[in-house]
Amino acid sequence: MAELKDRQIRLVHELMYQIKVHQVMNRNVVSLPSTATMREVQLCMKEKKFSGVPIVDNGNLAGIISIDDIITAFDHGYIEDQVGKHMTKNVMTIPQNYSVITATNIFKKYHFGRIPVVKAAGTQELVGIVTYGDILSHLLMQVNAIAEHFETIETLSKRDQSQGNVYRFEIVQDNFDLAGVASTTIKKYLQDRKILPDIVRRIAIICYEAEMNVIIHSLGGYMEVQIQDDLVKIVIVDEGPGIPDLEKAMEPGFTTANEKIRSLGFGAGLGLPNMKSCADKFSIRSSMETGTEIEAIVYTVEHHKDLDKKKT
Amino acid sequence: MKKDKITIAELIQAIEGELISGEDKLDRTVENFGATDLLSDVLAMGKSNYALLTGLTNVQILRTAEITNACCVVIVRNKQPQPAAVSLAKRNGIPLILSRLTMFDACCRIGRLLENPDGRIEGSPNTAGT
16 A cells, blocks of 8 residues: 555656646736836736736746735835836746746745746746646646556456457547557567567557557547457557548658657657558558548468468 | 677767666667657667667657667767656666767767777777767
């Protein structure tokens, strides 16, 4: 039990390092220029129920006005002054590529309600704003997704005992952190069955590319792997949106992946062609109504494949 | 004398690497090499028992290594791996190596080692300026 708790804490800790500020921040920042009056800031706070408003000139953060500043302005009678004179300058900011652990440390140390997020270290270009609540809710979501994933693996190992050779994995859209977990699990099962390393490798690659595809391009889906005596059959089904031009999608190098996916080392348009070349039999069907379905077969007994080739 | 295989220990020495995990696999031989920031390329490369040199730092470099039977992963340009990558490397015992060299320099050093394996005895710092 103690070990489980320890694992959970470590997991949250790892996540805090992995999750970057830009993933949790609010991008729709309401800001005012330094030529605005204190009154305008006050009205803005009242309308949006904010307790702090960043002051931005030409996209760069110039300062911040908090509700305390507004109260002082009323007190000293300069509520009609421009904010430039009264705002807090040298605001503490955080670059968007920093991990949320750094943001959390700043919140803990200074008791800020929010931290303005800048494009990169050393710049003042405002790209978002982050609160403690943003971090917490994102973290909870991640922990939840991981918990669900492990539940799937657990049910899977139960199925393993009852059915012997069918493994099913749910794949969640956009969940990069867990991409490959299903494939590495499958790989271990295949290794346990003493299948030749090169064949195991080809099957694992198909599964991994499939997992990536579902995560990157679809709304989610599942992968089912059937281990039979002389072959392994991999079926991948997603819930859509479907591939508009299947012929084009099979061309090496054709991709619709975005910059974020490319920065992770994927999305080069090699996934489907690679799956096909790793498989002995490969078929793909896609519909814009129901989604995409792929079936790949790899023979696990070498001579079987040779016989097949001689016949043709 | 040309050589087409080197050990992980020799590789680490050549690229002035720091070993983070997989200490027990230092004397394994590296048969192939792949240097890329595109994991899709690695998956399509069709080689196993290779050293993966990359500028990526995410957990997927280790998953890709595991899937494709890589023998070690090198992160170049003094980048720090993400904590999840380190813990996965440790869990699976895959050697994860950090090098301050650029990708180009790291590849040159390895190339030189393969061309002239005896040269490594002289030590590696004589390659400054590459």
